[in-house]
Each structure stands twice: as C-alpha cells, then as structure tokens.
Amino acid sequence: MSAEGAELIPVGEREAELxxxxxxxxxxxxxxPRHGGPWPALLMRQPYGRAIASTVTYAHPRWWAEQGYLVVVQDVRGQGDSEGRFGGFGQEASDTAETHAWVRALPECNGLLGCYGFSYQGVTQLLAPDDAPPPECLAPAMAGLDxxxxxxxxxxxxxxxxGLGWGLQLAALQARRKGDEEAWLTLRRSLEEGSYLREGRILLERHDPAGMACRWFQQDPLRPDAWTVHTAPLTWLQRPMLLLGGWWDPHLLGILDLWQRSTAAGGAPELHIGxxxxxxxWPQSQRLMLHFFDRHLKLSTDTPTSAASPRFxxxxxxxxxxxxxxxxxxWRLQGDGLTSIDPESGTLKAQEPGQGTVTIVHDPWRPVPAIGGHLSPDPGPAERSAIDQRADVATFTGGEVGQPVQLQGQPVLTLDASADQPGFDLCVALSRLPRGSSQVQQLSxxxxxxxxxxxxxxxxxxxxLQPMLATLHPGDRLRLSIAGAAWPAVGVNPGTPEVASGPPGSRHRVVTMTLELAGSHLSLIPFDSGKVNTD
Incomplete structure (x- = not known):
C-alpha cells in the first residue's frame, strides 16, 4: 500500500541469522508489515551496523515496510554483529548469493527480491558468482566497480x-569490535581535530593495516594494471536497474560506468543524476526509488522493460x-604573463587558436585549497572568486554568450605543460560567471x-573533469581555472617522486609550471556518446 495518503501499515520487526x-x-x-503477506523483499547489505540502515540518505526501513515490503538489513561478514573477518569487496560475491537464497526463503518473503543501498551497499548488490540467480531488480546508488x-x-x-576519512571510519568500526576503546578514541579524535590529514596514513597502518583504505594508499594510481576492477554477472546487469548519482558525489563515474555496462549487456537501466x-x-529520491520497486516487485507484467531516457x-x-x-x-586558451595575476587577463576563445605561455608557481607552504565540488571536505556548489584572485591560479574567461548554451557531458582539457621539478599537478575548475554579478559559480x-x-x-x-550539465544564460561567461594544488581533496604533489604526496612537508619543493597554450583545447564529451571516460 504505497499510494500517498494511504493508511499506514502496522510494522513488525525481528532479528534473524544466516x-x-x-x-x-x-x-x-x-x-x-504485521498483517497479511508474504511480501516482496528489499535487501541492503552493509558494513556500518544494521541499526543505521543507511538512514543518512535513505528513509528508515520502517517506512519501506509501511509501503508493503519486507526489509532486510544485514551486517556483512566481519562487521557489526556478524562473524568472520572483514575483507572488503572481495568477500561479497559468494556471501551475496547465499544471502539472496536465504531472503527468498524467509517466511515473510513471497520470493521476489529487490536490492537497494548506496556506496559500499551499492557494490554488494552487484557482486555475485556468474551463475547466481539475479534479483528481480536492483537500485545501486553512488558506487562503482573499479x-x-x-x-x-x-x-x-x-x-x-x-580516502583517509572513510578508511579511519572503517578502522574505528574494527576497533569497536575488538573492544579497543583507546584506538577508537584516537581515530575519532583525529577526525574531530583535523589531524587525520597529516597523521591519517600512519593511523591506518597502525590500526587497520589489512584494510582496503590502507592497501589503496599503498598502491600507485598511475599504474592501473595493479588494481582490481570487479565484475557484475551479465544476467544481473540485464535486470531492471535504477541508478542514482549526484553531481558532487565522488562515485559519479562509477554510476555512469554501470549505466554503460548495463546498456551494453542489453539492459535498460534508469539513470538519474541529481x-x-x-x-x-534531493528530497524526491525516496519516492523515485519506491515507484521503481513498486513497478518491478508488485505490478504483474510480462512486458519487457524499455529503455528510459536518462534524467539529469x-x-x-x-x-x-x-x-x-x-x-x-x-574553446582554446589564450594568455600571457599576467594570466595568474589578473583574473580577466586570460581568455577562452571559441573561434580563435590558442596562444601564449603562462607560468604558475606552486608553493607547498600555501597550497591552493579545494572548495565544493565532489572531493573537498565541503562538497557541493561553491563560489570561488576568492580562489581565482590568487596569483598561483591561472584563469581563462570567455565572452558573454548571446543565447542559452547547454554544457553537457564530461569536460576535457588538453594542453602542453611541463615543470622545473620531476612532479606537478594540474588542478582544474570550470565555472559560470553570471551576468551582472561578481560571483564565480564552480560547476566542475x-x-x-x-x-x-x-x-x-x-x-x-x-x-x-567531473561530468556536468549546466546552461549558460544570455550574458553569462564561462571560466576555466588552473592551479597546482587542490588541498586536501588530493594530497599535495611534493615535486619529486622521492617524497610521498600528502600534507605539505619540509621536503616538498616549490614547482614552476609552464603552460604552452598554442595547442590547448577545452571540450565536453556528450553523455550519449559512449565515450565518457569512466576508467
């Protein structure tokens, strides 16, 4: 009974063990639901303790039960009150398959199964042996396989x-399981005080050396062959799938990758990026998921699912x-020696070739901060005019547009660049300058x-850059900003491979970067091109 305004269904609950x-x-x-049944089941498998049930972003399981569902929230192996050793994503395939069979056989379940959850809980929906029977439908949000x-x-x-924040959270969960209050307090205090940005890797190696986060920090992202890319069974990718992503979520590329994989497998995934x-x-996301589950778990139909238009x-x-x-x-970039001094000096040109040489000096003592976006401590929209005023940020601004311009897809910048040291970062932002305003609204x-x-x-x-959809209104301008750091979204590049990236240190070098703009090119890869770089 999921219609709005319907009388609430009394809800029962109990513990269960597999x-x-x-x-x-x-x-x-x-x-x-306390009366009637059996019911279609919604399953969430998560590592944070089943009482939380992802209520940081999802309605409480009681609400879902009031809509006529059996809701099962399970502690994965080695977390919460479940036995075993927590091994991360690699443990989930076989455990997922056995859990599905168990849920379908519960007396409260009518044999129909849907999966929901985001982040880690999104991945647990997708990993299973190739021959495992798929659920009737899946709704992974903000997750990926790579x-x-x-x-x-x-x-x-x-x-x-x-990476440090999440890793320390998982380490604290393990400390609590062991009854190590001192370790838990140490980990928690580092997050409260902000010292995790400098001490986080040491804490991970001390308190959770076998954890995923610690292992990831020990691997080089510049060597992709050494990394794990998980696979979802083809039959699972072909099932009805609701994919939810966010413009300021770090896992957006993972959701777009799942969209491409499901489509290539012959599925018809529903994609919503909000x-x-x-x-x-966004508040309407709960009703969106409810309508999806109602369609595929309650409405009897033999009609194949047709592809729905993605919504952005x-x-x-x-x-x-x-x-x-x-x-x-x-667009092409044009600039000179003042481009890092005067925010209006550098330009974006749609009809002219790129030209000029721009120098940016990165000082590790005062790294350019990251704000907003998908990786900073305060994700979301951001006004970055103060950052663009810095002399270590090069800005390139286009002219006022005469009519609406829709920017959709993945922005990609190519240009020739070098440094006087064996290491540098190019940290790029794309922004909108609204007509008649001094604001610089960061988009990607x-x-x-x-x-x-x-x-x-x-x-x-x-x-x-992070994929995006935005419309420039008449009189608006587009701006590209380039800096040598985005701290603490990513660690500061030390300017030498002899020193690890991370918080600024005494061995970090001042880095002078040279941008040659003659061959520069800024464009967007459209969402429907199949060429968005998700790996």
Missing amino acids: TLSDRVRLRAHLWY ERQHWCSEGGAHWWHL PASHLQW WDLTRHEWQESLCATQHS TGVLRVSGEPARLCSQRRIS
Whole structure:
C-alpha cells in the first residue's frame, strides 16, 4: 500500500541469522508489515551496523515496510554483529548469493527480491558468482566497480580527505569490535581535530593495516594494471536497474560506468543524476526509488522493460532535463604573463587558436585549497572568486554568450605543460560567471598528477573533469581555472617522486609550471556518446 495518503501499515520487526556454507553467521534485522503477506523483499547489505540502515540518505526501513515490503538489513561478514573477518569487496560475491537464497526463503518473503543501498551497499548488490540467480531488480546508488577510479583516486592522485576519512571510519568500526576503546578514541579524535590529514596514513597502518583504505594508499594510481576492477554477472546487469548519482558525489563515474555496462549487456537501466553530494540527496529520491520497486516487485507484467531516457539535473536552470542538446562546444586558451595575476587577463576563445605561455608557481607552504565540488571536505556548489584572485591560479574567461548554451557531458582539457621539478599537478575548475554579478559559480573540477622525469618534458596533458550539465544564460561567461594544488581533496604533489604526496612537508619543493597554450583545447564529451571516460 504505497499510494500517498494511504493508511499506514502496522510494522513488525525481528532479528534473524544466516549461517553461511563456511559456518560464518551473518546477522540481520527485519522489518515487515504485521498483517497479511508474504511480501516482496528489499535487501541492503552493509558494513556500518544494521541499526543505521543507511538512514543518512535513505528513509528508515520502517517506512519501506509501511509501503508493503519486507526489509532486510544485514551486517556483512566481519562487521557489526556478524562473524568472520572483514575483507572488503572481495568477500561479497559468494556471501551475496547465499544471502539472496536465504531472503527468498524467509517466511515473510513471497520470493521476489529487490536490492537497494548506496556506496559500499551499492557494490554488494552487484557482486555475485556468474551463475547466481539475479534479483528481480536492483537500485545501486553512488558506487562503482573499479577500485582505482571509482573509489580512491582521480587523475593519478589519491583522494586524500575522502580516502583517509572513510578508511579511519572503517578502522574505528574494527576497533569497536575488538573492544579497543583507546584506538577508537584516537581515530575519532583525529577526525574531530583535523589531524587525520597529516597523521591519517600512519593511523591506518597502525590500526587497520589489512584494510582496503590502507592497501589503496599503498598502491600507485598511475599504474592501473595493479588494481582490481570487479565484475557484475551479465544476467544481473540485464535486470531492471535504477541508478542514482549526484553531481558532487565522488562515485559519479562509477554510476555512469554501470549505466554503460548495463546498456551494453542489453539492459535498460534508469539513470538519474541529481543535485546531490554523497551524503546530501534531493528530497524526491525516496519516492523515485519506491515507484521503481513498486513497478518491478508488485505490478504483474510480462512486458519487457524499455529503455528510459536518462534524467539529469541542470545546475543553473535548477530543473530536470531529459532531452540534451546535441551541439558540441569547444574553446582554446589564450594568455600571457599576467594570466595568474589578473583574473580577466586570460581568455577562452571559441573561434580563435590558442596562444601564449603562462607560468604558475606552486608553493607547498600555501597550497591552493579545494572548495565544493565532489572531493573537498565541503562538497557541493561553491563560489570561488576568492580562489581565482590568487596569483598561483591561472584563469581563462570567455565572452558573454548571446543565447542559452547547454554544457553537457564530461569536460576535457588538453594542453602542453611541463615543470622545473620531476612532479606537478594540474588542478582544474570550470565555472559560470553570471551576468551582472561578481560571483564565480564552480560547476566542475578535475585533477591530473604527473610524476617523475616526464614532468620536465613539455608534452600534451589531458585532464578529465567531473561530468556536468549546466546552461549558460544570455550574458553569462564561462571560466576555466588552473592551479597546482587542490588541498586536501588530493594530497599535495611534493615535486619529486622521492617524497610521498600528502600534507605539505619540509621536503616538498616549490614547482614552476609552464603552460604552452598554442595547442590547448577545452571540450565536453556528450553523455550519449559512449565515450565518457569512466576508467
């Protein structure tokens, strides 16, 4: 009974336990309508303790049960009250398959199963043996299959603030399981005081050396062959799938990758990318998921699911769009010695070639800060005029547009660049300057890390930014900003491979970067092109 205004269904709840084939016991909590049934089941498998049930972004399981569902929230192996050792994503395939069979056989379940959850809980929906029967439908949100690109790094640089914060949370959960209050307090205090940005890696190695986050920081994002890319069974990708992503979520590329994988497998995924960060969603998302589950778990139909048009939230029009403009736009960069001094000096030109040489000096003592976007400590929209005023940020601004210009897809910047040291970062932001305003509204950001002697060579660099949809209104201008740091979104590049990236240190070098603009090119890869770089 999910119609708005319908009388609420009384809800019951109970604890349940699954004994796996290796005798490890997994604990779960069940919510279900007290009368009637059996019911279709919604399953969430998560590592944070089943009582939380992802209520940071999802309605409480009681609400879902009131809509006529059995809700099962399970502690994964080695977390919460479940037995075993927590091994991260690699443990989930077989545990997921056994859990599905168990849920379908519960007395409260009518045999139909849907999966929901975001982040880690999104991945647990997708990993299973190839021959495992798929659920009737899935709704993974803000997740991905590539550990390197979808979980811990971008452009060759580790997510610093996010990677450490999440890793320390998982380490604290393990400390609590062991009853180690001193370790838990140490980890928690580092997050409260902000010292995790400097001490986080040491804390991970001390308190959770076998954890995913610690392992990821020990691996080089510039060497993709050493990383794990998980696979979802083909039959699972073909099932009805609701994919939810956010413009300011670090896992957006993972959701777009799942969209492409499901479509290529013959599925018809529903894609919604909205005004959301990882932990702050748009209010209508709960009803969106409910309608999806009602269609596929309650309405009897033999009609094959047809592909729905993807829906994207326009960042400047503040409305949903299904029909995207096919016109492709591109610009070249022009600048000189004042481009890092005067924010209006550098220009973006649509009809003229790039020209000029721009020098940026990165001082590790005062690294350019990251604000807003998808990787900073305060994700979301941001006004960056103060950052663009800095003398270590080069800005390139276009002229006023005469008519609405829709910018959709993944921004990509290519230009020739080098440095006087064996290591540098190019941290890029794309922004809108509204007509008649002094604001600089950040729309998208991206980073490229260059390490070793190749950094000294002037060669073409390619920086992929976070995908976006925004409309420039008449009189608006577009701006591209380039800096040598985005701290603490990514660790500060030390200017030498002899020193690890991270917080500024005494061995970090001042780096002078030279941008040659003659071959520069800024464009957007459209969403429907199949060429958005998700790996």
